[in-house]
Amino acid sequence: MNKISNLVIGQGLGPIKFGMTRNEIIELIGKPDEEETEENGDDKILTMFYDNILTDFTLELFEDDDENGEDVYRLTSLLCTNPEYTLDNKIHFGDTEQQFVKYTKSLKAADADIQVDQDTKERFLYYDDLGLMAIFDEEGLSTIQLEYWDDDEPEE
Numbered sequence: 163m164n165k166i167s168n169l170v171i172g173q174g175l176g177p178i179k180f181g182m183t184r185n186e187i188i189e190l191i192g193k194p195d196e197e198e199t200e201e202n203g204d205d206k207i208l209t210m211f212y213d214n215i216l217t218d219f220t221l222e223l224f225e226d227d228d229e230n231g232e233d234v235y236r237l238t239s240l241l242c243t244n245p246e247y248t249l250d251n252k253i254h255f256g257d258t259e260q261q262f263v264k265y266t267k268s269l270k271a272a273d274a275d276i277q278v279d280q281d282t283k284e285r286f287l288y289y290d291d292l293g294l295m296a297i298f299d300e301e302g303l304s305t306i307q308l309e310y311w312d313d314d315e316p317e318e
Contacts, residue, residue, distance in 0.1 A: 167247045169306055171269070171292050175240055175247075180310040184208060184235040208235045241307045249306055256302040259285060266292065 167176065174180045177190055187210070188194075194210035201207070245255040253265055266274070266289060274287035285298045293309035 167244075168251050169240070169242060169247055169249045169308055171250060171294055171308060172310070174237065174308070175242070178237065178240070180237050182237045184210070187237065206233075206235075237310075239307065239309045241305065243305050247306075253303065253306075255304065255306075258302055259287070259298045262287070262296055262298075262303060266294075 169175050172180070174182070178187055191212065195213045196211040198209045198211070199206065200209075243255075248254055250265075253262060263274070269292065271289050271294075272291050274289050277286045277288070278284070279286070283300070284304070287296045287298070289295070295305075295307040296303055297305035
């Protein structure tokens, strides 16, 4: 499984790419430990939990139509807290917020929207232009969430 331990902004995790269907993901890494489906207005969201295979790794898929007009879930988001993973082979769990911000600046990202949980003192950095969220606790980077992001879209 270590071949898939690199999270890539705008792409996914190793061979698991944004836009893949539930069945394609299962073919690659097997069935999840748990699945949860919820409805949010017109959206149907399937969350796949891979705690035993990928340790603290969650895939979130939104319902979409395939080429035949049939409903299918496609990967739109992933969340990881596994300290063995990296972000773009450059950022590691435990890295400082300063290291992380320096890296996002190298990508020419806009400044992060920062929120602080007053109870836990965790810092949440949101980068809408990268489809990226990072959570920092007293030990450094603890959580990464990636969402589908298309860096080829023309600027307005």
